[in-house]
Amino acid sequence: MTTGARSRQMTAARSAALYDEALRVLPGGVNSPVRAMRSIGRDPLFVAAGEGAEIIDADGNRYVDWVCSWGPLVLGHAAPDVVAAVVEAARRGTSYGAPTEGEVRLAQEIAARVPSVEMVRMTSSGTEATMSAIRLARAVTGRERVLKFKGAYHGHVDGLLAEAGSGLATQGLPASPGVPASATALTTLVPWNDADALRQATSGSPELAAILVEGVPANMGLVPPAPGFLELLREAADRSGALLVFDEVISGFRVARGGAQELYGVTPDLTIMGKIIGGGLPAAAYGGRRALMERIAPVGDVYQAGTLSGNPLAVAAALATLGRLDDHAYARLAETTEALAAGLREAADAAGVPVQLPTVPGLLTVFFSPDPVTDFAAAQECDTAAYAVFCRELLARGVYPPPSQFEAWFPSLAHRPEHVARTVQAAADALQVVARERGVVRR
Numbered sequence: 001m002t003t004g005a006r007s008r009q010m011t012a013a014r015s016a017a018l019y020d021e022a023l024r025v026l027p028g029g030v031n032s033p034v035r036a037m038r039s040i041g042r043d044p045l046f047v048a049a050g051e052g053a054e055i056i057d058a059d060g061n062r063y064v065d066w067v068c069s070w071g072p073l074v075l076g077h078a079a080p081d082v083v084a085a086v087v088e089a090a091r092r093g094t095s096y097g098a099p100t101e102g103e104v105r106l107a108q109e110i111a112a113r114v115p116s117v118e119m120v121r122m123t124s125s126g127t128e129a130t131m132s133a134i135r136l137a138r139a140v141t142g143r144e145r146v147l148k149f150k151g152a153y154h155g156h157v158d159g160l161l162a163e164a165g166s167g168l169a170t171q172g173l174p175a176s177p178g179v180p181a182s183a184t185a186l187t188t189l190v191p192w193n194d195a196d197a198l199r200q201a202t203s204g205s206p207e208l209a210a211i212l213v214e215g216v217p218a219n220m221g222l223v224p225p226a227p228g229f230l231e232l233l234r235e236a237a238d239r240s241g242a243l244l245v246f247d248e249v250i251s252g253f254r255v256a257r258g259g260a261q262e263l264y265g266v267t268p269d270l271t272i273m274g275k276i277i278g279g280g281l282p283a284a285a286y287g288g289r290r291a292l293m294e295r296i297a298p299v300g301d302v303y304q305a306g307t308l309s310g311n312p313l314a315v316a317a318a319l320a321t322l323g324r325l326d327d328h329a330y331a332r333l334a335e336t337t338e339a340l341a342a343g344l345r346e347a348a349d350a351a352g353v354p355v356q357l358p359t360v361p362g363l364l365t366v367f368f369s370p371d372p373v374t375d376f377a378a379a380q381e382c383d384t385a386a387y388a389v390f391c392r393e394l395l396a397r398g399v400y401p402p403p404s405q406f407e408a409w410f411p412s413l414a415h416r417p418e419h420v421a422r423t424v425q426a427a428a429d430a431l432q433v434v435a436r437e438r439g440v441v442r443r
């Protein structure tokens, strides 16, 4: 049986029925926009279970999962040691609103991995961590303006939604109604990887509290920093008196043991963490030097709090996850990433479809473009209709890619060579369909 024949036998009756019900009680049927799969022109799949590198939908179809909950599941779904740690923690109670030993151990583990982080404060989401890190940066510098890059996503913080990547880019929205003009008035937008624009925005006295950057931008698709660009940010921050804030919600504990700051050798003042830090449960954190972090209440005067912050189940999942992330694990993650990228490139070449396939360890994106993608504008010029065809055809062949070009693929340690092989085989067929439907683009 060919993969094509199998695809025609996949049914979606249960997902369709659930979606119908969901649309009545959840806006768009989902709790986060990109899950709806609108940008690839199909209805969402409802997931019943995850198992290692695979998910099983409500109709019993199995997929190789390259989304892995958008990053947290670096060990894959339902990793036995994570599940055991969470179950064990749950037996002792799910939340206390009082300190626990696990929080201390997790903070120590983070500090050991990320030398720029001497202290952390935990939150429940990356959005919350970003919002809090910016509050701290503003308090420390006595300034209000924040510089961010076009195409970067830092959660749905009011002042940071302008030209944000991820869901906004997927929906084609430049920003969001409901954000006060006063919130965005304090945001300076700079094109990613544009050294001249950066110099312009940071010269004179820009009164910047923070230069905020995804250490490895992965929310306009993966667009790694040009050589030297992060170093330029460090210099610009020092020159202007701003704090350099790395949003490592995706890159943290993924691209290297110590995140993007280790991979590129550039040290930020504050670091925002999320996704992997919750091991698949809701948790995030921000951290930095002791002198900065001790401005936070109750030692300092910067208020920030959270009922479920440092939640014992999330902390247990985090400790179990980080415990598996040794040098060997990072080598394997990088190998899987490169094997997948190489297979996809070959399949694209064979189909005559020009793609760009940037990688860093643990992340990649397939851009349908004959030219390198170095910023948000270039990402927006890619053939997203081709990406949509590619995704739909992959799903029909049992492979679940990120259903938006403005996102990264998330290889995990549960992905084995057979998962890569199945994906590449499905991609070879899918790319033939792309070539037929979108034509072979020539320079």
Ligand SMILES: *Cc1c(COP(=O)(O)O)cnc(C)c1O
Binding pocket: 124, 125, 126, 127, 128, 130, 153, 154, 155, 156, 214, 219, 247, 248, 249, 250, 274, 275, 284
């Ligand atoms: C996902 C993400 C966030 C937001 O985290 P949430 O937990 O979804 O609020 C912030 N920054 C980056 C870089 C992200 O990828």
